[in-house]
Amino acid sequence: MAVGDASPQAPRMRAPDLIGATGGFGWRMVTHLARTTAVIHLPTGGKTVSAFPCPLAPCPLPGSARPPSGQKSH
Template identity: 65%
Template sequence: MDTMSIAVASTPLAATVGDARDRAREFLVRLRPALAVGAADAVILVVSELVTNALRHGGGTCALDLTAHPHGIEVAVRDPSPQVPLMRAPDLSGGTGGFGWPMVNRLARSTAVIRQASGGKIVSALLAR
C-alpha cells in the first residue's frame, strides 16, 4: 500500500492548493498499475476541493494524506476545526459557493467525516482506482 502525507499552510491559498495538487499528481504517477486518466483527474479534483475547504474554513492549516488501496485511492484532509462540511444548495449567483462538497460526494465511492478528540476533524473520500 502506497501512502503520502503533505502538510499545507494557507499563505497564499492558491499556491498551497496548487502545491497539494502537484504533489498528488506525483503520487499518482508512481502508482502501479497506473490509474485511468479519468480516475486520476477525479482524485486531483477532490484533493483541490478538500484542501481548499480545509484552508478556508478549517483554521488555515491542514494535512493531506493520500493512500493507494488495491481498488481505490483515499484522500484524507485533517484540519483543526470541528465544523463538518454540509450539503447545501449551491449559490448560483457566485457569492458563497456550495458546489464542492456535493461534487466530492458524487465523485467518491464513499466519504466520511471523523471528529478528532483534539477538536479537529478528518474529511476523507475514497475514489475508484
C-alpha cells in the same frame, strides 16, 4: 484522499451559491465522485474528511444501472 480543517462541523449538502460568495459545490462534488466518505472528529478539535474515489468513472447514483464494461449508456 483526505483533507482536514479546524471546524468541528461535518460537511453537509447545501444549495450552491451561483454568484460565488459562499460556495456549496465542494461536498456535492466529493460525494458524486466518491465511492464512500468518512469524517473523523479529532480530539484536539477539527476533523479529517476522507473520500475514497470510484475507479475510472463517477459512481452510479443509488438505484441507477451502470452499463456493462465496454458498452456506452444512451
